[in-house]
Amino acid sequence: MGLFSRRKTVFVDSDVLVVGGGMAGCGATYESRYWGRDLKVVCVEKANIDRSGAVAQGLYAINCYMGMQWDENQPEDHVRYARNDLMGLVREDLGYDIARHVDATVHKFEEWGLPFMKDPETGRYQREGKWQIMIHGESYKPIVAEAARKAATQVYNRIMVTHLLMDKTKPNRVAGAVGFNVRTGDFYVFRGKAVIVCAGGASHIFKPRSTGEGMGRTWYAPWSSASAYALPILAGAKMTQMENRIVLTRFKDGYGPVGAYFLHLKTYTENAYGNEYESNWYEQTKELVGDYIDRHPVPTCLRNHAILEEVKAGRGPIRMVTKEAFQDPHLETIGWENFLGMTIGQAVVWASQNIDPKHTNPELTTSEPYVMGSHATCSGAWASGPEDYAPDEYQWGYNRMMTVEGLFGAGDTIGGTAHKFSSGSFTEGRIAAKAAVKYVNDLGRDEPQVSEQEYEELEKIIFQPLENYQVGSNEIVAGTVSPSYMLPLHGLQRLEKIMDEYVGGISAHYTTNTPLLTRGIELLDMLKEDLAHLGAEDLHQLQRAWELQHRVLASESVTHHTMFRQETRWPGYYYRADHPKLDDTNWHCFTLSRYDRQSAEWELEKAPVYHIVD
Ligand SMILES: Cc1cc2nc3c(=O)[nH]c(=O)nc-3n(C[C@H](O)[C@H](O)[C@H](O)COP(=O)(O)OP(=O)(O)OC[C@H]3O[C@@H](n4cnc5c(N)ncnc54)[C@H](O)[C@@H]3O)c2cc1C
Numbered sequence: 037m038g039l040f041s042r043r044k045t046v047f048v049d050s051d052v053l054v055v056g057g058g059m060a061g062c063g064a065t066y067e068s069r070y071w072g073r074d075l076k077v078v079c080v081e082k083a084n085i086d087r088s089g090a091v092a093q094g095l096y097a098i099n100c101y102m103g104m105q106w107d108e109n110q111p112e113d114h115v116r117y118a119r120n121d122l123m124g125l126v127r128e129d130l131g132y133d134i135a136r137h138v139d140a141t142v143h144k145f146e147e148w149g150l151p152f153m154k155d156p157e158t159g160r161y162q163r164e165g166k167w168q169i170m171i172h173g174e175s176y177k178p179i180v181a182e183a184a185r186k187a188a189t190q191v192y193n194r195i196m197v198t199h200l201l202m203d204k205t206k207p208n209r210v211a212g213a214v215g216f217n218v219r220t221g222d223f224y225v226f227r228g229k230a231v232i233v234c235a236g237g238a239s240h241i242f243k244p245r246s247t248g249e250g251m252g253r254t255w256y257a258p259w260s261s262a263s264a265y266a267l268p269i270l271a272g273a274k275m276t277q278m279e280n281r282i283v284l285t286r287f288k289d290g291y292g293p294v295g296a297y298f299l300h301l302k303t304y305t306e307n308a309y310g311n312e313y314e315s316n317w318y319e320q321t322k323e324l325v326g327d328y329i330d331r332h333p334v335p336t337c338l339r340n341h342a343i344l345e346e347v348k349a350g351r352g353p354i355r356m357v358t359k360e361a362f363q364d365p366h367l368e369t370i371g372w373e374n375f376l377g378m379t380i381g382q383a384v385v386w387a388s389q390n391i392d393p394k395h396t397n398p399e400l401t402t403s404e405p406y407v408m409g410s411h412a413t414c415s416g417a418w419a420s421g422p423e424d425y426a427p428d429e430y431q432w433g434y435n436r437m438m439t440v441e442g443l444f445g446a447g448d449t450i451g452g453t454a455h456k457f458s459s460g461s462f463t464e465g466r467i468a469a470k471a472a473v474k475y476v477n478d479l480g481r482d483e484p485q486v487s488e489q490e491y492e493e494l495e496k497i498i499f500q501p502l503e504n505y506q507v508g509s510n511e512i513v514a515g516t517v518s519p520s521y522m523l524p525l526h527g528l529q530r531l532e533k534i535m536d537e538y539v540g541g542i543s544a545h546y547t548t549n550t551p552l553l554t555r556g557i558e559l560l561d562m563l564k565e566d567l568a569h570l571g572a573e574d575l576h577q578l579q580r581a582w583e584l585q586h587r588v589l590a591s592e593s594v595t596h597h598t599m600f601r602q603e604t605r606w607p608g609y610y611y612r613a614d615h616p617k618l619d620d621t622n623w624h625c626f627t628l629s630r631y632d633r634q635s636a637e638w639e640l641e642k643a644p645v646y647h648i649v650d
Pocket residue numbers: 055056057058059060061080081082083085088089090091095096097098099100195196197198234235236237255256257259260261263264293410411446447448449456457458459461462
């Protein structure tokens with residue numbers, strides 16, 4: 037116990053506390069300083085903000101840019117696009133709010149040194165598609181992080197936030213957060229008048245296609261561990277659209293992106309016999325979802341659906357036809373560079389499997405499901421909208437404040453707003469920060485107070501896995517399996533198996549029903565009981581233990597939401613076999629949940645979808 041008996045408790049005071057220094061967190065930190073010149077702005081990150089989050093490895097394109105200066109698109113166009121892609125269900129007020137500000141964010145990135153590809157004739161940003169612009173983005177994250185570092189009073193790297201702290205006197209008000217330093221083991225108590233959660237999405241809640249040693253290779257970042265959901269859920273915040281997990285069509289085994297291939301290289305897909313296949317499934321899909329199949333662009337989930345059906349019909353694998361485009365040396369270079377700035381692993385996989393896309397059309401596959409709020413999906417917290425644009429029912433306080441007072445969010449954390457991507461997440465961080473600063477200023481002397489009893493109890497709970505391991509390992513007489521504790525990896529594999537088999541993962545062909553979900557919830561409950569016996573050998577494993585706790589809570593939320601929505605709204609993402617069709621009469625609505633941490637009960641309800649843009 038030597039190391040841990042020396043554990044210090046460190047207290048940090050802040051006005052605005054940003055949890056997670058990814059794209060949204062950097063945006064929130066930067067903007068908090070702009071509006072709150074004299075405020076104490078603290079950013080806490082479990083890794084190091086220079087290379088953390090989903091953009092850590094770099095990106096090749098910024099996927100959300102209107103181009104209003106050249107009249108390329110207007111914010112309303114983006115709302116229509118996102119609404120169509122999500123089969124009618126988005127928070128149009130929040131989406132519009134991001135779209136109207138996102139260009140200004142992108143211009144800042146350029147000012148800070150991010151290299152953009154430009155059309156040599158017009159000088160405009162080089163478009164990859166209607167919304168995407170191309171960048172040399174290997175250093176995207178360090179560039180953005182530098183702006184946040186300069187703006188923050190202090191950035192605390194290597195601190196895993198495990199819980200939010202609630203106000204001593206007002207139970208529905210946030211007062212800070214606690215966590216531990218993953219290198220020193222010190223316990224941190226952050227007091228914050230406003231807290232902005234920007235802790236990214238969730239991978240590894242469903243069993244991935246990658247197995248064994250390759251298990252760390254997933255499409256969404258393997259370190260996206262659902263804290264963005266678990267932290268607000270535990271604090272009693274309402275969540276929305278948690279059933280709306282995303283499945284990606286990607287190059288097989290490396291999860292390499294296909295966007296630039298479709299949009300820029302103009303490659304296309306075919307079945308194993310070299311035939312076009314989407315038209316085979318047109319009538320069947322129309323039966324399920326009506327005229328959504330006729331929309332342009334065809335919603336992402338429906339394109340997955342055609343692939344899944346074609347493979348089930350025995351005509352897989354689906355391949356990307358690269359042989360034609362790669363004959364052009366310029367396009368060949370772009371095809372490879374697309375991976376080198378973002379997913380080097382795909383190039384390595386192709387090399388190791390003797391695939392040269394100039395001579396072989398590579399296989400595509402569909403990924404395991406992920407939960408997130410910033411890509412072509414919109415799971416996350418239910419947030420108050422902008423004062424000038426949100427309908428009354430979507431406004432109960434400050435912009436991007438959740439249903440807990442003083443608790444804000446941005447990026448993957450906030451639900452209902454798909455297609456914000458990296459630039460939109462940073463922008464939403466800025467929007468949340470502006471509102472959070474106003475909230476702090478409006479507090480006056482009514483400041484939240486943390487409870488000593490609460491953080492002392494949490495300290496015990498947080499470090500318990502180290503104790504469990506220390507004590508339990510003494511009972512092992514041979515081998516490595518303890519009768520008393522469960523290792524985080526074993527817990528993770530158990531979670532992934534439950535979600536995969538009962539909640540619509542890859543091995544169930546993304547299909548589930550009421551009996552499966554009911555059993556899934558029972559098994560998740562049993563897993564939750566066993567989490568009290570997690571054993572952590574060291575601080576690294578302690579971090580894994582808390583990441584698992586967060587993943588399990590988020591998974592429970594996903595399962596309850598999936599049970600509640602009695603329709604199949606997004607075929608290709610998941611299927612409710614007992615309700616196989618889209619049902620606009622009963623389910624053209626948002627699903628909302630609230631978790632009560634005292635009773636461990638979930639309450640679900642519907643909320644209306646308002647169409648603000650025609
Ligand atoms: C493979 C891939 C390709 C993509 N391609 C594109 C693209 O081409 N163009 C584009 O614009 N967007 C792209 N995106 C989307 C973009 O990366 C996300 O939309 C964006 O990063 C979301 O921002 P965020 O701040 O919500 O999450 P993140 O950027 O992931 O940041 C979350 C941060 O929170 C930290 N954190 C998590 N939990 C805790 C905790 N408990 N305590 C402390 N810190 C914590 C994480 O370490 C991380 O730094 C891609 C994403 C992926 C994964």
